[in-house]
Structures are given as structure tokens and as C-alpha cells.
Amino acid sequence: MNFDYTDEQKSLKDEARRFLAAVSPLTAVRAVLEEPGIGHDPALWKRICEQGWCGAAIPEGYGGLGMGYVDLCALAEELGRSLAPVPFASTIYQFAEALVIAGNEEQKQRLLPLVSAGEIIGTLAASEGPGVLRSDALKVRYVDGKLSGTKVPVIDGLAANWAIVLAASDEGSVLVLVDLSQGSVQREVVATLDPTRGAARIHFDGAAGEVIGQAGQGAQLLARVQDHAAVLLAFEQVGGADRCLEMARDYALERYAFGRQIGSYQAIKHKLADMFIANEVGRANAYYGAWALSTQAPELPLAAAAARVAASAAYWQASKENIQTHGGIGFTWEADCHLFYRRARHLGLVVGAPRDWKRRLATRIEQQVAAEGIAA
Amino acid sequence: MNFDDNPEEAAYRAEVRAWIEGNAPDLSVLTAEERRTWHPAHKEAARQWQVVKADAGYACISWPREWGGSGGTNIQEAIFNQEEARAGVQFTYFMTGLHFLLPALLEHNQDELTLSLIPSAVRGDKIWCQLFSEPSSGSDSAGARCAAVRDGDDWVINGQKVWNSGAQASDYGLLLTRTNPDVPKHKGLTVFWVDMTTPGLEVRPIKMMSGDAELNEVFLTDVRIPDCQRVGEIDGGWAVVISTLMNERAALGSGTGLSWRDVMALARQTPSWEGTVMDDPAFREWFADYYIRTEAVRLTSFRTLSSLSRGEAPGPESSAGKLLWSNSTQDMSSQAVDLLDMSGLLVDAEDAAANGAFQHRFLWAPGLRLGGGTDEILKNVIAERVLGLPGDVRLDKGVPFREIPSGR
Numbered sequence: 001m002n003f004d005y006t007d008e009q010k011s012l013k014d015e016a017r018r019f020l021a022a023v024s025p026l027t028a029v030r031a032v033l034e035e036p037g038i039g040h041d042p043a044l045w046k047r048i049c050e051q052g053w054c055g056a057a058i059p060e061g062y063g064g065l066g067m068g069y070v071d072l073c074a075l076a077e078e079l080g081r082s083l084a085p086v087p088f089a090s091t092i093y094q095f096a097e098a099l100v101i102a103g104n105e106e107q108k109q110r111l112l113p114l115v116s117a118g119e120i121i122g123t124l125a126a127s128e129g130p131g132v133l134r135s136d137a138l139k140v141r142y143v144d145g146k147l148s149g150t151k152v153p154v155i156d157g158l159a160a161n162w163a164i165v166l167a168a169s170d171e172g173s174v175l176v177l178v179d180l181s182q183g184s185v186q187r188e189v190v191a192t193l194d195p196t197r198g199a200a201r202i203h204f205d206g207a208a209g210e211v212i213g214q215a216g217q218g219a220q221l222l223a224r225v226q227d228h229a230a231v232l233l234a235f236e237q238v239g240g241a242d243r244c245l246e247m248a249r250d251y252a253l254e255r256y257a258f259g260r261q262i263g264s265y266q267a268i269k270h271k272l273a274d275m276f277i278a279n280e281v282g283r284a285n286a287y288y289g290a291w292a293l294s295t296q297a298p299e300l301p302l303a304a305a306a307a308r309v310a311a312s313a314a315y316w317q318a319s320k321e322n323i324q325t326h327g328g329i330g331f332t333w334e335a336d337c338h339l340f341y342r343r344a345r346h347l348g349l350v351v352g353a354p355r356d357w358k359r360r361l362a363t364r365i366e367q368q369v370a371a372e373g374i375a376a
Numbered sequence: 377m378n379f380d381d382n383p384e385e386a387a388y389r390a391e392v393r394a395w396i397e398g399n400a401p402d403l404s405v406l407t408a409e410e411r412r413t414w415h416p417a418h419k420e421a422a423r424q425w426q427v428v429k430a431d432a433g434y435a436c437i438s439w440p441r442e443w444g445g446s447g448g449t450n451i452q453e454a455i456f457n458q459e460e461a462r463a464g465v466q467f468t469y470f471m472t473g474l475h476f477l478l479p480a481l482l483e484h485n486q487d488e489l490t491l492s493l494i495p496s497a498v499r500g501d502k503i504w505c506q507l508f509s510e511p512s513s514g515s516d517s518a519g520a521r522c523a524a525v526r527d528g529d530d531w532v533i534n535g536q537k538v539w540n541s542g543a544q545a546s547d548y549g550l551l552l553t554r555t556n557p558d559v560p561k562h563k564g565l566t567v568f569w570v571d572m573t574t575p576g577l578e579v580r581p582i583k584m585m586s587g588d589a590e591l592n593e594v595f596l597t598d599v600r601i602p603d604c605q606r607v608g609e610i611d612g613g614w615a616v617v618i619s620t621l622m623n624e625r626a627a628l629g630s631g632t633g634l635s636w637r638d639v640m641a642l643a644r645q646t647p648s649w650e651g652t653v654m655d656d657p658a659f660r661e662w663f664a665d666y667y668i669r670t671e672a673v674r675l676t677s678f679r680t681l682s683s684l685s686r687g688e689a690p691g692p693e694s695s696a697g698k699l700l701w702s703n704s705t706q707d708m709s710s711q712a713v714d715l716l717d718m719s720g721l722l723v724d725a726e727d728a729a730a731n732g733a734f735q736h737r738f739l740w741a742p743g744l745r746l747g748g749g750t751d752e753i754l755k756n757v758i759a760e761r762v763l764g765l766p767g768d769v770r771l772d773k774g775v776p777f778r779e780i781p782s783g784r
């Protein structure tokens with residue numbers, strides 16, 4: 001058992017941190033905040049693609065580097081820390097993982113090399129409106145090879161070339177692969193809590209699409225894709241939460257009130273210690289998720305849900321208490337604190353809100369306990 | 377103890393409810409955008425409503441007649457406020473002036489000049505702002521550096537203020553200055569009121585994380601203020617500050633903004649695994665917890681009211697109300713955004729549930745935990761002033777102001 005990154009993974013991570021510090025400083029994130037446009041930084045995305053990160057976990061047979069999921073987790077942690085405004089999560093954690101999990105050989109051969117090479121941006125479109133996603137009440141329909149209906153919000157929906165769409169069909173729910181460049185696809189920007197990550201409303205008006213995986217299994221397949229994404233997103237969340245804690249600590253050291261460093265007050269010390277503890281809860285569960293993902297362990301559904309719940313809570317706490325530690329400055333547009341507050345909520349919602357994942361987690365714990373009972 | 381109206385109160389409530397129904401502005405003619413605080417259309421609606429109220433004697437119900445009030449009771453004023461809230465016509469523009477600053481100003485100055493400032497504020501024609509915080513002294517208001525130096529009958533002011541709510545649209549400010557840096561910090565402060573158009577005074581709006589720009593920096597360069605605009609004693613400004621801060625915490629502690637009814641409406645219209653979010657047992661548990669906290673804020677403000685009506689000043693216990701309100705508001709906005717799931721990310725009025733009001737609250741909530749006293753400061757107030765625990769070891773006590781360590 002080794003519950004840590006290997007030395008090679010550590011140096012990959014260090015290198016990624018240095019690279020991102022150079023190419024994706026918070027000023028670059030802020031530039032997208034001020035001018036959201038398509039909601040990412042295309043030049044930065046190109047540089048990240050050139051690093052080969054897109055193919056990190058994609059098998060070599062499909063043009064990837066086949067390094068494995070733990071390496072991808074290490075990169076995710078650094079991407080989260082830097083707030084890099086790029087469509088990495090949509091393309092890699094969701095679109096590519098959906099292909100890996102559900103695509104047939106021909107689909108994988110056709111698209112995964114393009115993903116690995118950074119030549120396409122992909123996304124996953126599930127949400128249709130307010131409230132938890134219910135696969136038994138989908139309004140987007142797939143009939144005779146054509147998709148109709150509206151998905152919103154679709155993260156990176158404007159920048160993406162391809163989408164995998166959850167739809168209802170006569171056989172039940174289905175994942176549908178759609179080329180977004182067709183005329184029967186209309187897209188418009190929607191503003192979100194995190195303008196540094198683009199989102200769109202997509203109307204499908206009889207758009208041609210092909211089934212990914214088995215028709216009728218869409219919801220189950222989506223849940224598996226979301227488990228993979230949840231682990232990877234948890235690393236972005238932990239990376240962001242760590243950065244918030246560092247910002248808060250640095251400020252607590254330099255800011256004075258009543259003639260003392262604010263970090264000398266127990267109220268602030270305990271606040272930062274609580275953030276640290278929450279981050280460790282997030283990290284411990286994320287690492288376990290990384291192990292389960294990289295080994296495709298039977299515990300993956302449980303570990304993924306635990307990682308998502310823990311990392312979402314950690315990032316929320318760290319991002320709001322970082323603002324609190326900064327006082328009035330922390331509440332300004334000018335200060336960077338809110339970039340993290342926004343991203344924390346974005347990441348906390350992209351594959352479903354924590355309330356949904358808490359339910360999944362409790363159910364999966366029960367299932368695992370039941371399985372242990374049978375084994376014993 | 378009785379939370380019900382007594383017969384006179386009930387009669388008063390019926391009277392003001394009918395009056396509000398007959399006279400309140402119709403905000404439904406405004407777009408969602410225009411209905412946001414500080415939108416010119418919204419501000420104008422608020423001003424007109426203030427005039428209507430002033431003409432009918434409902435603008436400052438509990439103020440004495442000499443101040444331009446109606447000489448009514450605090451209970452009557454509270455009843456009116458509740459009915460205003462019920463009718464959805466409560467505005468915050470005049471709160472700083474009418475609830476925090478002017479009562480403190482009038483407590484210390486009752487000369488003719490001061491009294492002449494009142495009618496325009498009561499009618500909403502003039503807006504007041506609080507000029508206390510500075511870059512190096514927010515929580516520590518007594519650490520103000522903005523210097524006031526006597527010059528004949530005038531004072532010459534140089535320095536900078538920050539986080540001043542509404543200063544961009546204000547006509548007058550209550551300004552905290554340092555008049556003596558050689559004595560311990562609380563003993564060398566003096567307060568003035570200032571016309572915001574005085575030469576040398578420059579207001580620069582600060583964009584907040586919510587995207588709104590209702591906080592400001594205020595720069596003062598050789599601003600001349602006559603001594604007749606001094607509030608209270610020379611070097612006696614701390615007493616004025618304390619009066620306003622207590623008023624502020626009591627007012628904020630009475631809670632404003634989205635209520636549990638709005639949350640309930642959102643939950644009822646949002647689908648869940650079965651039925652709506654309102655049917656989800658986990659949500660119901662959270663909602664029950666939220667309800668008791670926000671109701672506590674409201675009910676505690678009644679208790680504060682009872683002590684006010686006995687002629688007592690709002691005490692340190694009102695800090696609890698402000699803490700509860702700001703923290704439960706942040707929690708509520710977070711819950712509301714989450715229960716919408718991915719759609720909770722949407723912010724535009726056309727796209728978002730409830731016109732984006734919960735998302736806007738979500739982005740505002742961090743400020744609520746800072747303005748009017750931070751969480752940490754208010755907890756210290758409760759621990760030390762209510763519970764009698766010993767204070768922190770102070771490095772700034774008894775030390776001349778200029779010798780206090782200040783970092784950055």
C-alpha cells in the first residue's frame with residue numbers, strides 16, 4: 001500500500017505547477033472573467049494541449065500517453081490550483097471518459113486520438129433545467145437517429161466541437177454523440193456564477209447523432225462517467241482549496257489589526273486550522289478515489305462519491321473563509337478571492353450538487369456493507 | 377410576554393396596512409434589472425416612496441417631533457416596517473442615514489445647523505454615508521489615521537476612507553478623524569459631518585465581487601470643514617462611533633433580504649427525486665434549522681425593541697442577531713443555489729430561477745459577514761461584553777497611537 005504520489009508523479013506535479021504558474025497566472029484567469037466570450041483562454045488551452053496532458057490517461061492505442069489516472073489526478077490538482085480557464089474538465093474528465101467507458105471500438109479510434117492531440121473540445125450535456133437530474137423525466141429526445149430539445153447549462157457548450165448528450169428514447173435513456181457544427185444545433189452563451197468557465201444553452205432541432213454504449217443504459221453509463229469525473233474534479237477542488245488556505249495564511253501573517261498580526265488571534269488561527277482539516281478530509285477521500293479509479297476497484301462508486309462530497313465541502317469552506325480572513329479587501333472584484341469562491345461553486349455543481357452525491361454515497365455504503373455481509 | 381398585537385397595536389397595524397396598500401409604489405412596472413438596489417429607477421421609486429411616507433408622517437415614526445419625526449413609539453415604527461416588508465416596498469438607501477448615523481448625530485448635537493439637515497434626509501432627498509473605515513483600520517475603527525488639524529475656525533482634513541456604502545450617491549457623510557496621535561487611540565478621535573461636494577473630497581467606487589459598485593473609496597485632500605460641523609467633543613469621537621455601531625448592528629440584526637418564504641417558494645417550484653425539493657426529507661431538515669435561525673433574528677429584534685421602548689440603548693446582545701442573520705443568509709444562498717443543481721450556476725434574470733435573486737445573494741453574502749462588524753469581532757463582543765470573559769492581550773492599550781505596530 002502506498003497512499004501517496006510516486007516520485008515520478010511528484011515531479012510531474014511540480015513541473016505542472018511551474019508551467020501553470022508561468023502560463024496561467026491569475027491575471028490570465030481574470031482576463032477571461034472580464035471578457036468571458038467563449039469562456040476560456042484559447043491560447044492557454046493550446047499550450048496545455050501541447051504538453052500532452054489531454055492524452056495523459058488515454059491508452060496509447062488511442063493516441064494517448066497511457067500514464068494512468070493517478071498522473072491525471074496530479075495534473076488535475078495543479079489545474080484546480082491555478083484556476084486555468086480551459087475546457088480540460090469537460091473534454092477529458094467527461095467527454096473522453098464517456099468514450100472510454102461507453103464508446104465502441106470505432107468511436108474510440110475515431111475520436112480519442114483527436115482528444116489526445118488537443119484537436120477537439122468535447123463536453124457532456126445532461127442538465128435541462130432547475131433541480132436534480134432525473135433520467136426518467138428527460139425532455140430532450142432521440143428518435144430515428146435525431147436529437148431534439150434543449151440542454152442548459154452545458155459547460156464549454158460554445159467552444160465544444162462534440163457533445164455527448166443524455167436523452168430519452170423509446171428504449172429508455174441513451175447517450176448520444178453529436179457533432180455540434182451541424183446547422184440543426186443552435187447555441188447561445190449563458191452567464192454563470194463562474195464566468196471563467198464558459199457555458200451555453202444548446203438547442204437541438206433534429207440534429208444527427210449516434211448512440212454511445214447501449215440504448216436504454218444512458219443513465220447508468222452517465223453515472224459511471226460521473227464517478228470518473230467526480231474523482232478527477234475532486235483533485236481540482238483540493239488544489240483550489242489548498243490555494244485558498246495559502247492565500248489566507250499569507251494574508252493573516254501580513255495584516256495587522258489592533259496592533260497585532262490578525263494571524264495571532266485565535267479566531268483566525270482556528271479558522272485556518274479548520275480549513276486545513278477540511279482540506280485533509282477532501283484530500284484523503286480524493287486519494288482513495290484516485291486509487292479506486294486507477295485500479296478500477298469495485299469500491300470506485302463509493303470512493304468517487306466520497307471524494308466528491310468531501311472535496312466540494314472543503315472548497316466551499318476554504319473559498320468563503322479565505323474571503324472572510326481578508327476582510328473588506330476579500331469582498332472586492334479586484335482581489336482574487338472571489339475567483340475561487342466562484343470556481344468552488346462551479347466545480348461543486350458541474351456533475352451534480354453535493355446533495356445528490358450524498359444520497360449516492362449513503363446508498364453505495366449500504367451496498368458495500370451488504371456485499372461484505374454476503375462475502376463473510 | 378406577548379408577541380401578539382394588543383388592541384391599539386392591531387388597530388395601528390390595520391391602519392398602516394391599508395395606507396400602504398393605497399399608497400405604495402408599484403414595483404411590478406420595473407424590469408428585474410431595474411428592481412436591483414442602486415438601479416436609478418429603483419432608487420427613484422424608493423425616494424418617491426420616502427416623500428409619500430414623510431408627508432403622511434410615516435418616515436421616521438419613532439423620532440421626536442423636534443427632529444422631524446412623528447413622536448410615535450418604536451413598536452409603531454416596527455409595525456410599519458413589518459407591513460412595508462410584507463408589501464415588498466422596503467428599501468435600504470436611507471437606512472444608514474436614518475437608522476445608524478442621524479440618531480447618533482442628534483444624540484451629540486442639537487444645534488440649529490444640525491437640525492436643519494434632518495428634513496431632507498427624512499424625505500429621502502439627501503442620502504448619508506458612513507466614513508469610518510480606512511485601509512489600515514476596518515475592524516479596528518479606533519485606528520483611524522485620517523488627520524484633522526485645527527486651523528482657526530476650520531479643520532483641515534487629509535486622509536483616505538474605504539468601504540463606504542453608498543458614498544457614490546451620498547450627499548452627506550459622517551467622518552471619523554484623528555485629531556491627536558499622541559494619546560491612546562480611542563482618546564484622539566473626532567467626528568465631523570461633511571457635505572460630500574466639499575472641495576478636496578473625491579469618491580471612487582469600488583467594484584465588489586458581486587459585480588455591483590456600491591462601496592467606495594473616499595479621498596480627502598486639504599478638505600476644510602468649519603468647526604460647527606464637529607459632532608460631539610474634540611477627541612471625543614469614539615462615543616459617537618459607538619452610538620452608530622450599536623445602531624448599525626441592531627438594525628442589521630433585524631434582518632433584510634430574501635426570507636424563508638422565498639426559499640420555500642423556490643423549493644416548491646424545483647423538481648426533486650420525488651415531487652419537489654420541498655418534499656425531500658433532507659431539505660426539510662435543513663429548512664427547519666434555517667427557519668428557527670431566521671425567526672430567532674426577527675423575534676430577537678422584537679426583544680431589542682422592547683428594551684428600546686423602555687428607553688435603553690441597543691446593547692451588545694444585538695451582535696448575535698447580526699451574526700445569525702449574515703451567516704444564515706450565506707448558508708441559505710448556498711443551499712438555494714445547490715438545490716437547483718447545475719441550473720444553480722445560471723445568474724441572468726432571464727435564465728435563472730427567481731430572476732437570479734439567490735445567485736446575487738450568494739455573491740453578496742461574504743460581504744454581509746464583514747460589513748457592520750465581522751463575525752470574529754462580533755463573537756469577541758459577545759464573549760467579552762455579554763459573557764464577561766477577559767479581553768485579548770492588547771498591544772495597543774495605553775500606547776500613544778503613533779507607536780502602535782501596524783504591518784501594512
Ligand SMILES: Cc1cc2nc3c(=O)[nH]c(=O)nc-3n(C[C@H](O)[C@H](O)[C@H](O)COP(=O)(O)OP(=O)(O)OC[C@H]3O[C@@H](n4cnc5c(N)ncnc54)[C@H](O)[C@@H]3O)c2cc1C
Pocket residue numbers: 255256257258262265266267268324325326327328329331505506507508509510511512513514515516538539540541542591743744746747748749750751752753756
Ligand atoms: C458590504 C460592506 C459594507 C461596509 N460599509 C461600510 C460603511 O458604510 N462605512 C464604513 O466606514 N465601513 C464600511 N465597511 C467596512 C467594514 O466595517 C470593514 O470592512 C470591516 O470592519 C472589516 O475591516 P477590514 O476590511 O479592515 O478587515 P480587518 O479588520 O483587517 O480584518 C481582517 C480579518 O481579521 C479579523 N480580525 C480583525 N481583528 C480581529 C480580532 N481582534 N480578533 C479576531 N479576528 C480579528 C477580521 O474578523 C477579518 O476576518 C463595510 C464593509 C463591507 C464588506
